[in-house]
Amino acid sequence: MNSVLALQAAQVRFGSRVVLDGVTLQVALGERVALVGSNGSGKSTLLRLLHGLLRPSAGTLLRDPAATQAMVFQRPFMLRTTALNNVALGLWIRGESWGQARTRALDGLARVGLAELAGQAARTLSGGQQQRLALARAWVCDPAVLLLDEPTASLDPHAKREVEALMAEFAAASAAPALTMLFASHNLGQVKRLASRVLYLERGRVMADLPVLDFFDAACLQQHSASAHAFVRGELL
Helix, strand or coil, rough: CCEEEEEEEEEEEEEEEEEEEEEEEEEEEECCCEECHHHHHHHEEEEEEECCCCCCEEEEECCCCCCCCEEEEECCCCCEEEEEHHHHHHHHCCCCHHHHHHHHHHHHHHHCCCCCHHEEHHCCCCCCHHHHHHHHHHHHCCEEEEECCCCCCCHHHHHHHHHHHHHHHHHHHHHCCCCEEEEECCCHHHCCCCCCCEEEEECCCCEEEEEHHCCCCCHHHHHCCCHHHHHHCCCCC
């Protein structure tokens, strides 16, 4: 297995509170991994750990140093400047000239359908537009691994469809090596459409780790995890 991310018995503790406990997993190139579970199950913490924003309190995290990463948050932070500058500044900080950064930023905005709003203050954009802007910021960095934390959770149905379509396009259009995508979601329909693999978390533990078809096969899922089966059925144990 050609892993870009791997955890071995990883734990994350905030004071006396254990948020992730004993998580072991490997993520291969090109996988599209959905993280599902109730609020507080550890999905966001796991994404932040995999992105390097948190360090494991115990266990190990291994990342392929050649695989660049980008992360999109549920409520992305917008700088007090234009949409164009919000994309270009990251590229400039990485060492590109300002002219080249602006050119690539315009390409990124066009990619997500925001080219006509390049000069508008980013904080005046709608929630869906801000999420697409955050996707543009990630896309222009040409990541090998893209992590998304509930990217459509607070959006209206139209904006959700737009963001989900972009996620699908990014995964499908990436050149070799294929884009690896991990995303947290409460939308099981979205998980079915986008994921190749599903992790179900409960109280900081991975209780099920299955290919997407097996996860949504009731008999198969019940055999692996009664709590995951109950979650999919809308029942809470």
